[in-house]
Structure formats: C-alpha cells, structure tokens
Amino acid sequence: MQASSVEISKVNKFYGPFHALKDVDLSIPPGKVTCLIGPSGSGKSTLLRCINFLEAYDSGEIRIDGDLIGYEVPGKRMSGRRLREMRRGIGMVFQQFNLWPHMTARENVAEGLIRVRGMSKSEAESRAGEALTKVGLADKMSNHPSRLSGGQQQRVAIARAIAMEPRLMLFDEPTSALDPELVGEVLNVMKTLASEGMTMVVVTHEMGFAAHVADQVAFMEKGELVGVDSPDRILHQPQDPRIQAFLRTYHERNSI
Amino acid sequence: MDFAIFEQYGPSLLRGFGVTVLCWLLGTVFGMALGLVIALIQRYAPRWVGWIIQIYIEVIRGTPFLVQLFVLYYGGPLIGLRLDALPAGLLGLTIYGSPYFAEIFRSGFRAVPHGQIEAARAIGMAEPAIIRRILLPLGLVSSLPALVNFSIILTKETVILSIITVPELMYQVSRMSTETFRYLEANLVLALFFWALVETISRIGHRLEARVTKHLIEERT
Ligand SMILES: Nc1ncnc2c1ncn2[C@@H]1O[C@H](COP(=O)(O)OP(=O)(O)OP(=O)(O)O)[C@@H](O)[C@H]1O
Ligand SMILES: [Mg+2]
Numbered sequence: 001m002q003a004s005s006v007e008i009s010k011v012n013k014f015y016g017p018f019h020a021l022k023d024v025d026l027s028i029p030p031g032k033v034t035c036l037i038g039p040s041g042s043g044k045s046t047l048l049r050c051i052n053f054l055e056a057y058d059s060g061e062i063r064i065d066g067d068l069i070g071y072e073v074p075g076k077r078m079s080g081r082r083l084r085e086m087r088r089g090i091g092m093v094f095q096q097f098n099l100w101p102h103m104t105a106r107e108n109v110a111e112g113l114i115r116v117r118g119m120s121k122s123e124a125e126s127r128a129g130e131a132l133t134k135v136g137l138a139d140k141m142s143n144h145p146s147r148l149s150g151g152q153q154q155r156v157a158i159a160r161a162i163a164m165e166p167r168l169m170l171f172d173e174p175t176s177a178l179d180p181e182l183v184g185e186v187l188n189v190m191k192t193l194a195s196e197g198m199t200m201v202v203v204t205h206e207m208g209f210a211a212h213v214a215d216q217v218a219f220m221e222k223g224e225l226v227g228v229d230s231p232d233r234i235l236h237q238p239q240d241p242r243i244q245a246f247l248r249t250y251h252e253r254n255s256i
Numbered sequence: 257m258d259f260a261i262f263e264q265y266g267p268s269l270l271r272g273f274g275v276t277v278l279c280w281l282l283g284t285v286f287g288m289a290l291g292l293v294i295a296l297i298q299r300y301a302p303r304w305v306g307w308i309i310q311i312y313i314e315v316i317r318g319t320p321f322l323v324q325l326f327v328l329y330y331g332g333p334l335i336g337l338r339l340d341a342l343p344a345g346l347l348g349l350t351i352y353g354s355p356y357f358a359e360i361f362r363s364g365f366r367a368v369p370h371g372q373i374e375a376a377r378a379i380g381m382a383e384p385a386i387i388r389r390i391l392l393p394l395g396l397v398s399s400l401p402a403l404v405n406f407s408i409i410l411t412k413e414t415v416i417l418s419i420i421t422v423p424e425l426m427y428q429v430s431r432m433s434t435e436t437f438r439y440l441e442a443n444l445v446l447a448l449f450f451w452a453l454v455e456t457i458s459r460i461g462h463r464l465e466a467r468v469t470k471h472l473i474e475e476r477t
Contacts, residue, residue: 087380098375101472102393112379144471164379
C-alpha cells in the first residue's frame, strides 16, 4: 500500500470574523499516525476537515503528496472533478458515523465503489464483503445501520473508507459517540490499520491511543498549533504551560 | 329521501367521480414533480434564482385557487394560451399544488443529516449521484407524511374545477341538483365519494410509510 504525506503550511481559516485556524504548520509523514489533541473549540475538526477540503481554508497551503488540495494555485479553486479525484485517496471517519440509513452495511461500503470507482455491483459487493470481514463484521453485512451497535456502525464506516483503498485516513473523534465498552473494538481496527502502514490523522480524546499508537502528537489551542512532538514528549514531559494545563484537567476529569 | 333518481343520474355521477380521481391523480403527480424540481433548484441554484422562485411561491400560495383558475382559463387566451377546460384544470391544479409540494420537499431535504451528505462527498461522490442516491431517498421518506396529507387536501380542491366546466363530480352533482332539486341526496353522494377517495389515499399512505421507514427506525428489543 502506498501511503500519502501531508504538508500543511501557514493555513488560516475564518468563520466570518472568527479566526479558527491561525498560521497552522504541520507535517504529516507517510505511513505514520498523527494524533491531534486539544481543548474543545480549538480547531482540531476544522483542521482535519481542511485536509480533504470539506472545509475551505482561506490562505496557506495543504499539499497531499505535493499536490495542493482545493486550489489549482493559491487563491484559485480547483474543479469539482479534480477535487473528487483527490478525495478518492483520502478516507474519512466521522464522530457520528454518518452511515446511510437506507442501505445495508454491505451497500454502504459498496456505494462508493460503484459510484466513484465505477465497479460493477457484484464486484463492489464482493470487495465490500472483504472490507467488512476485515473489520470483523462478516456476519452483519445485511444489517441496516439501525440494527447495528454504535461500535459496529463505526466499523462499517471504517470499512466504507478503506474499501476505496485510500492512502490517507482522517478520523474525527471516532470513538467519542460510543459507549465505553464499545471503544475498544473500534480502536483495535484503527491499530490494525496503523500497523499496516496507513497514514492516519486522528482527532481524539483517547490519550491512551495517542500514547500507544501515535508516532507524533500535535496539540492545538485557540486555532493555533502549539506543539508537535513524540507522544512521550507531549503527554509525559510537556514543556508548554498550555499543554500542561490541558493534561492536568484531563487527568483530573479521568481520575476516579 | 328518494334514491330512485340515482338510476338516472348514477352513470353520470360515476363518470364525474372518474374525472375527479383523474384530475386529482394527475394534478398531484405533476404538482409533486414541479414541486420537486423547484425544491432542487432552490437548494442548488444561485441565490438570485432562489429569490425569483420565492416570489412564485408567495404569489401562488397567497391567492385562492379559484382566482388562479379564472386567470388561467379566461385570461390565458389574451396571451395566446387557449386551453380546453380539462387541460386548463390540470395545469391549474399542478401550478396551485407546486409551491406547497416544494416546501414539503425542501423541509424533507433539510431533515437529511448534513453529515450523511458530507460522508458521500468525502469518498468522492459527485453531486448528481449524491442527490440520486442519498438526498432523494432520505428526503422523500421524511417528506412522505406531509406529501400524503397535502394530496388529501388537493382532492377537495378539485371541486373548484367545476366552475370552468370540467365535468368532474361536483359539476355532475350540481347538474343533478338543479335538474331535480334533490340537493340533499346529491350532496350526500358527493360526500360519500370524497370520503371513499380520502380514506383510500390515507390507507395507501400509511402502508407506504410503514414500508419505507422499516429500516430507518431503530429496532426496539
Ligand atoms: N461552521 C462554523 N461556523 C462558525 N464557527 C464555526 C464553524 N465550525 C466551527 N466553528 C468554530 O470554530 C472553532 C473551532 O471548531 P472545531 O469544531 O474545529 O473545534 P474542535 O477542536 O474540533 O472542538 P471539539 O473538541 O469540541 O470537537 C470553534 O470555536 C467553533 O465554534
Ligand atoms: Mg471537533
């Protein structure tokens, strides 16, 4: 599998007068897991969504394997067709799963293969079957999302993304909407993906996952990227007082 | 009461009912189609197009059907639109229903969670495929109860077509009343026919609703 790299440089994003991303620089190496942490409202989702241009950034550059996403040249939007081509190589997993409720698990996964990759229905369904088997849902393929647990729904969502054979995966708090006992099954699937050398960017509040699986951890606050380093140096020996304060409240909240 | 007159008027009443059902059915289908197109244009077209359509919606919703029908049927020829009663009635019903249907579809589309549209964009689906595969099926399902409800309201608007001499049920009932002075019997028949039609539509509507929402509702165990 090829893995993509992402270069984010001097990215700014405004919502009206609100400055949501401030000169963000971040380098995401291929085949590695980058975790984005930080307080609520710090711009983690916004940054993640700029990477596949679900959100348009206003200035700066985001390059995936050297190709600028969203713009042909800075300031000039790229065509819809070109953007869709680039998005094919980027999988995304949302906090709310966002499965299509009128389709079965298998149809959810096959849909993109048929509409985007142009596969025949039968080929797409067999590929979908493989992807669902990989996330441990071989026996749930004909279930509609309403008949799946949250953890299962999120694994279907991951299968839907990986079936497209992306070279980069974006996760926006993939376990935040799950009951605690269902978090593990989703994290395990993500660990497997990581071990296979997928480039992953993960917005998470799971510090355990960040500590054990991430190759680098980036901390954001108030739209700024405060620091990027190894998980150990960010989570265990933070230098910046803002990171120290964030971890302190995190530990307080999670102590029994 | 004297029901013997139905031997004489039965066939024309039945024919009238047939025309009523036909007008209602075609008016509803065309009105829905036009409403759907309007709702999609409102969602995707530039803002100034939306404003023009909004004016259309306000004008049609703000005026009585009777007035619209008069304008179409008697005013139409002035601009070269010369229609027979039936086509004029159908066109009138279509136009009259379209803004209501458009509003129903618009709110149905809004009920589709934005995340599900974004999920489709994120895997690289093009907008026409997203509309066809995600927005329409889900939006239509959430529109269904309101669509059925407004279709039922439309059944009763068809009586106004009698004024431009469309030979539907109301027209036949009026003819029978004025010829026989049996107002009570005639209007009882009218009520009965409409009750049957409305009841049928609402039953079909409920069945349809149960069918399309089967997989969307979380199973309670
Ligand atoms: N569509 C929008 N319009 C206006 N403001 C927005 C919009 N989306 C996000 N914001 C603002 O941008 C800031 C960053 O939001 P973002 O969702 O990126 O935060 P986050 O770090 O992901 O937070 P959380 O951990 O709660 O998910 C917030 O202050 C939010 O209010
Ligand atoms: Mg967020």
